[in-house]
Amino acid sequence: MKLLYFAWVRERVGRAEETAEAPAGVSTIGELIAWLRSRGPEYEHAFESDAIRAAIDRRHAKPDAKIAGAREIAFFPPMTGG
Amino acid sequence: MAVRVQTELFDAGRETADLGAGHVDAGAVVTFTGLCRPNADSGAPLEALTLECYPEMAKEELSRIEAEARARWPLLDALIVHRHGRIRPGEPIVLVATLSPHRAAAFAAAEFVMDYLKTSAPFWKREETADGGAWVAAKAADDDALERWSRR
Numbered sequence: 001m002k003l004l005y006f007a008w009v010r011e012r013v014g015r016a017e018e019t020a021e022a023p024a025g026v027s028t029i030g031e032l033i034a035w036l037r038s039r040g041p042e043y044e045h046a047f048e049s050d051a052i053r054a055a056i057d058r059r060h061a062k063p064d065a066k067i068a069g070a071r072e073i074a075f076f077p078p079m080t081g082g
Numbered sequence: 083m084a085v086r087v088q089t090e091l092f093d094a095g096r097e098t099a100d101l102g103a104g105h106v107d108a109g110a111v112v113t114f115t116g117l118c119r120p121n122a123d124s125g126a127p128l129e130a131l132t133l134e135c136y137p138e139m140a141k142e143e144l145s146r147i148e149a150e151a152r153a154r155w156p157l158l159d160a161l162i163v164h165r166h167g168r169i170r171p172g173e174p175i176v177l178v179a180t181l182s183p184h185r186a187a188a189f190a191a192a193e194f195v196m197d198y199l200k201t202s203a204p205f206w207k208r209e210e211t212a213d214g215g216a217w218v219a220a221k222a223a224d225d226d227a228l229e230r231w232s233r234r
Contacts, residue, residue, distance in 0.1 A: 007134050007206035008217050051220075058139035060202065074136055074204075078220035081133065081164060081205025082116055082176050082196060 001067070003036075005046070006076035012046035022067070029054045030063035032073065051078055083152065083160050085144040087137050089167035094177050097161060101179050105158050110185035112192040116176040118169045122209040123218060128171055129210040135166040136204040147198045151180070154194065155187035162195060166205060194231055200224040 004017045026035050033054075037047045046052075054061045055074040067073060094115045102111050122128045144162045151160060163177040178195045182188040207218040 004136065006136055006204065007208070010134075055136070055139055055204070058136075058142050060143075074139065076136065076204060077206060077217065079201060079204055080207045080218045080220055081135070081203050082200040082224075 001070050002072045004072060004074040006074065008077055009046050009052060009075050012042060014042050027066055027068065028063065029056070029061050029065045029067060029073070032067055033063070033075075047075070049077075052076070053078060083148055084162075085141055085148060086161075086163045087135065087140045087144070088163065088165060090165070092163050092165070092174060092177060094174060094179075097163065097177055098179050101159055101161050101181055105181055107183060108158050108181050109183045110188040111179060111181045112185070112188040113177065113179040114192050114196055115174050116196075118171050118173050118175055120171040122211050122216070124211070124216075126211040126213065129212070130171070131169045131175075132208045132210065132215075133166040133169060133175070134206045134208065135164075137166070139204050140164065140166075143203050144199065147195055147202065150198070151191040151195050155180075155182065155191040157182050157187065157191055160191065160195070162199070164199070164203065164205065197224075197227040197231060201228050 003020050005013045010016050022032055022035055026032055033047050036043045053076055056070045057072055098113050118131050148160050157180055159181040161179040165175055169175055178192050180188045180191040201224050209216050
C-alpha cells in the first residue's frame with residue numbers, strides 16, 4: 001500500500017510518501033502506527049503525538065479502523081484549513 | 083454544486099454572481115470569505131501563510147460536506163472554493179456560497195459547511211514570520227463549533 005504523510009508528520013518522517021507492506025498481525029490503523037514507530041527514530045518522532053489523524057483511501061479513519069484492502073493510507077496532524 | 087481546490091486567487095463577487103445565474107427561484111445567497119489575517123497566532127506580523135493540502139482527499143471531503151449540507155437544508159446550489167499554496171495577508175483563503183429560496187437555510191448551511199471544513203478538510207497552515215516558520219495548531223474552539231451540528 002501507499003503511505004502518505006502531510007505537514008509536520010511529513011517533515012519528521014522526512015518524506016511525503018512511500019510504499020510499504022505491513023507485517024502479518026498489523027490489521028488496524030493503531031497497529032500500523034505502532035509498527036511504523038518501530039522503524040526508526042524519525043518515525044518514532046513523527047508518531048509520538050497521539051493527536052495524529054489518519055485517512056484510508058481518502059476517508060477519515062479512527063485508530064481501530066481495519067486496513068485490509070487499503071490502497072492509500074495518509075497520516076497528518078489535526079487540520080487547520082478554512 | 084461545485085467544489086474547487088486551487089492555488090489561484092478567486093473573485094468572490096464573480097463566483098457569487100455565477101452561482102446565482104439561472105436560478106430564478108432563488109431568494110437568498112449567503113457567502114463567506116475567509117481571509118488571511120495580518121498577524122500570526124503569536125501576534126507577530128505575518129509575512130505569508132503556506133497551506134499544505136492533500137488535494138485528492140480535500141476535493142472528496144469538501145464534496146461530502148457539501149452533500150451533507152444539501153441533505154439538511156433545501157439548497158438550490160452551493161459552492162466551496164479552497165486555496166492552497168502561499169497566501170499573503172489580506173488575500174482570500176476560502177469561499178463558501180449557498181443558494182436557497184429563503185435566507186434561514188442559506189445562512190445555516192454556509193455556517194455548517196465552514197464549521198465542518200475547519201476540522202475535517204485536509205489542509206494545514208504554516209505561518210511565515212520574521213522568526214521563521216511554524217505550523218498552526220488546531221484550535222479547540224473549532225471542535226466546539228462543530229459540536230452544535232451534532233444530530234445524535
